[in-house]
Amino acid sequence: MDVRAWSVLxxxxxxxxxxxxxxxxLNVALPAIRADLGLSTGMLSGVVSAYVLGYGGFMLxxxxxxxxxxxRRMFLTWLTIFLVxxxxxxxxTEGWMLLVARFITGVAAAFMAPAGLAxxxxxxxxxxxxxxxxxxxxxxxxxxxxxxLVAGGLLTSLGWRWVFFAPVALSAVILLAAIPLLKDSGxxxxxxxxxxxxxxxxxxxxxxxxxxxxxxxxxxxxxAAGTLAVFAAGLLLLTAFIAIERRSANPLVRLGILRSGxxxxxxxxxxxxxxxxxxxxxxATLYLQEVRGWSTLQTGLAMLVIGIDTVxxxxxxxxxxxxxxxxxxxxxxxxxxxxxxxxxxxxxPDWTYAAMLPTMILLGLAFSLTYGPLTxxxxxxxxxxxxxxxxGLLYTAMxxxxxxGLSAVTAVNIAALGAATTPQAELxxxxxxxIVPAAVAVAAVVVIAFxxxxxxxxPAPETVSx
Numbered sequence: 001m002d003v004r005a006w007s008v009l010x011x012x013x014x015x016x017x018x019x020x021x022x023x024x025x026l027n028v029a030l031p032a033i034r035a036d037l038g039l040s041t042g043m044l045s046g047v048v049s050a051y052v053l054g055y056g057g058f059m060l061x062x063x064x065x066x067x068x069x070x071x072r073r074m075f076l077t078w079l080t081i082f083l084v085x086x087x088x089x090x091x092x093t094e095g096w097m098l099l100v101a102r103f104i105t106g107v108a109a110a111f112m113a114p115a116g117l118a119x120x121x122x123x124x125x126x127x128x129x130x131x132x133x134x135x136x137x138x139x140x141x142x143x144x145x146x147x148x149l150v151a152g153g154l155l156t157s158l159g160w161r162w163v164f165f166a167p168v169a170l171s172a173v174i175l176l177a178a179i180p181l182l183k184d185s186g187x188x189x190x191x192x193x194x195x196x197x198x199x200x201x202x203x204x205x206x207x208x209x210x211x212x213x214x215x216x217x218x219x220x221x222x223x224a225a226g227t228l229a230v231f232a233a234g235l236l237l238l239t240a241f242i243a244i245e246r247r248s249a250n251p252l253v254r255l256g257i258l259r260s261g262x263x264x265x266x267x268x269x270x271x272x273x274x275x276x277x278x279x280x281x282x283x284a285t286l287y288l289q290e291v292r293g294w295s296t297l298q299t300g301l302a303m304l305v306i307g308i309d310t311v312x313x314x315x316x317x318x319x320x321x322x323x324x325x326x327x328x329x330x331x332x333x334x335x336x337x338x339x340x341x342x343x344x345x346x347x348x349p350d351w352t353y354a355a356m357l358p359t360m361i362l363l364g365l366a367f368s369l370t371y372g373p374l375t376x377x378x379x380x381x382x383x384x385x386x387x388x389x390x391x392g393l394l395y396t397a398m399x400x401x402x403x404x405g406l407s408a409v410t411a412v413n414i415a416a417l418g419a420a421t422t423p424q425a426e427l428x429x430x431x432x433x434x435i436v437p438a439a440v441a442v443a444a445v446v447v448i449a450f451x452x453x454x455x456x457x458x459p460a461p462e463t464v465s466x
Contacts, residue, residue, distance in 0.1 A: 007177070075178070131321050196251055
């Protein structure tokens with residue numbers, strides 16, 4: 001790749017790094033935000049849920065819009081909106097202001113992320129060059145989250161508002177570089193008969209309701225009847241969306257895309273992988289801060305080793321993919337994740353960091369071998385004009401996985417703890433909840449194992465070429 005190609009890649013990778021570091025830094029800063037603004041537990045949880053709702057609810061629409069209206073246009077527009085509302089979040093003086101800012105920031109990320117991934121696949125031809133580009137992109141994305149834990153601890157010590165202002169500065173630099181560098185084939189011609197507005201409204205409403213239902217699972221006190229009603233309404237809208245797409249001359253989502261085996265496996269694998277990691281990261285944070293009494297900065301530093309994927313994903317993973325194939329590398333990464341969670345199951349009240357280190361290292365290796373191949377598998381065999389849609393499906397699966405993982409471990413932890421308040425009871429509840437990410441990671445291994453069988457049974461490369 002020449003200098004310009006590297007510049008384009010670094011701009012796009014910088015945007016996904018921005019999204020990851022933004023989420024991670026906020027998670028670390030939540031206690032300081034509550035203390036300063038006097039937020040209730042429900043309002044504080046809402047600050048996180050608002051972003052998840054915006055991100056998960058609009059992701060599929062964002063991916064398809066990038067295909068229809070132009071990926072460069074969508075990327076630059078929503079990066080600007082991300083910048084503005086991240087800054088407004090830092091200026092918030094009331095809880096509702098923070099909720100609105102985080103919701104719109106999530107919506108901006110939902111349009112920006114799939115457009116960025118589609119620009120990567122569109123700017124780099126399929127083969128070793130795209131493999132390397134996606135390796136850099138994936139490593140930067142995962143690195144943003146792991147490095148954000150440390151950066152959040154440092155910035156929060158200066159004041160929690162810096163957690164919002166730092167992404168503003170980074171967004172501005174990326175935007176100024178992206179305007180002259182990014183090229184796009186331009187928006188597609190307006191579909192004959194107009195756009196599928198009914199499909200857009202129904203799928204967005206369905207995704208918002210389904211994500212909200214998952215968020216409600218984290219709080220059993222919300223009431224089972226209300227949660228079931230939210231899920232039922234979401235599934236009803238999803239059914240309506242499928243009916244609309246079958247009859248539409250220009251569907252928002254071509255349902256035939258779901259016949260792609262690699263795409264379905266990649267999305268299900270991504271959902272399970274992110275669910276397991278989100279659940280583990282939450283439980284590990286509780287263990288380090290509430291059971292062991294570590295500070296936010298100490299917790300971030302303890303998990304920093306997971307960020308080795310920032311180095312390994314763009315350097316080692318592409319070579320492994322070129323040699324062994326995408327599915328085998330992905331399978332190996334998921335196996336490492338399952339082993340990592342299993343090693344953490346017997347965690348004790350006085351574990352040394354040396355005892356935790358194997359899990360952290362294996363998770364770093366797992367991210368290195370998994371995140372990039374997932375993005376490759378999600379667009380494998382998909383026509384380039386639908387890469388935005390495929391990217392939207394992948395990020396929707398990741399967002400749902402994150403929400404489901406958090407909800408599952410929270411529910412199990414609360415049920416196992418019951419009314420007990422002793423340190424030993426807290427540790428026992430955490431150990432019980434840790435079974436969830438381990439089991440989910442094993443399920444991801446099984447899903448991708450079917451891809452190994454399919455790949456083995458596929459025709460020889462010469463036949464495919466012919």
